[in-house]
Amino acid sequence: MNAARGFTVLIPARLASTRLPDKPLADIAGLPMVVHVARRAGQSGAARVVVAADDARIVDACAAHGVEALLTRKDHPSGSDRLAEACVQLGLPDEALVVNVQGDEPLIQADLIDAVACTLAERPEAEMSTAVHAIDSLEEFLNPNVVKAVLDARGMALYFSRAPIPWWRDGHLPGGGFSALPSPAPWRHIGIYGYRAGFVRSFPSLPPAPIETGEALEQLRALWHGHRIAVHQSAHAPGPGVDTPADLERVRRLFEG
Template identity: 45%
Template sequence: MTQPAEEKTLVMIPARMASTRLPNKPLADIAGLPMIIQVAKRAQEAKVGRVVVAVDEQVVFDVVQAAGFDVVMTSQHHQSGSDRIFEALQKADPDGKAEVIINVQGDLPTVEAEVVRASLRPLDNPSTDIATLTVEITDEHEKTNPNVVKIVGSPLSDTRLKTLYFTRATAPYGNGPLYHHIGLYTYRRAALEKFVSLGPSPLELREKLEQLRALEAGMRIDAEIVHSIPLGVDTPADLEKARAILLSRQS
């Protein structure tokens, strides 16, 4: 008997307490709940698979467990969210039943369920190792802002790109749309295992973009084009925006 798609998919949410710009970020209150619980609820609303939170502090573990979500403790010394979810995957699914892992960052409390579901679509192509998301840039300032990571990609359809490069520069040159990369990844299990086994790559270190490690290793990343950018909470101002968004949804 084959497994239903939801049983083959894990949504993993890495959460770390060591944020310099927003201390104790996972526990910040948003509309009456800690941020990490709001993220877990958004992931649960997507209804794509089991949700597991990967934490590095006992206080966050206790909060997540009390809210009724699966949670695993991971090392405080991981260099990236990918490393953290790989450790969590081994603990949460030691028998290897999950074939697909969605990495939803722990600071996306307003991410929409449809955006999470969209991250699965590129894996319809068996040649795709990793899926991610992108949105067309409409703000002229963002086109030259190095904090807005751009995807250079070859169109596969009206809603999908085969990624060729990720960059902080304004690229590609010439007339045509530019695409803002959204850092939500969906991995085939074997692709995640390969990715975390690789050392940092030259272009990754130069651009300070972890996903370039996969491209330099010959892995294929396809990006689904969506129409909204999830709010990443990195600063107190972002936190206030997230509170306003979720309070407006509740009302």
């Protein structure tokens, strides 16, 4: 991963969550969840791991466990806006590589972080990078909560959607649904992103795109405005994230095991 040497991991973390209040501070095996995420990220090739928090309680919890954190505004509409402020606070140069690791991914793999950073470093024509893995379940393919991706021949993103794409015409049943998964297998998007710091700072000033609003997928704003997203094709799915109390209990059991 020499091409990505010196990259920074930024972990946006906010207390407000409708499904799981105070989520970054949720206890998992005796540590706040956001600390687990930061420690996982610290096992990657990143030169620096920083939590971008919206509340002093997150900053204090990180400091208590030796994790670097900075305080950002509470009123950011998205994680990308929080990342932009963090890049400004850290004084990162435009060409610096940043990997956005979500604060609710306590089982994130270090090699996935490295791969996303390296993918961007090796593709100078791209402003962003992300990751996908092959879908092996028809139920997952049809689930609108599972974001699908379509790539071009060079591994660049063409589109992301909650719909089952690419549409398999010959596998579509007359009454609706599909008889099986398309072949080759469709791609599931993994919610991790690499950026050039200059692009992160400019992203919030880009007008939201109609396709972004309809799909509720922020990465579509970049594609809409003509920016390229390079995609790492992972051989395996990431560990489960935490969105709900049930997710939290599942992850706690995995740590206990």
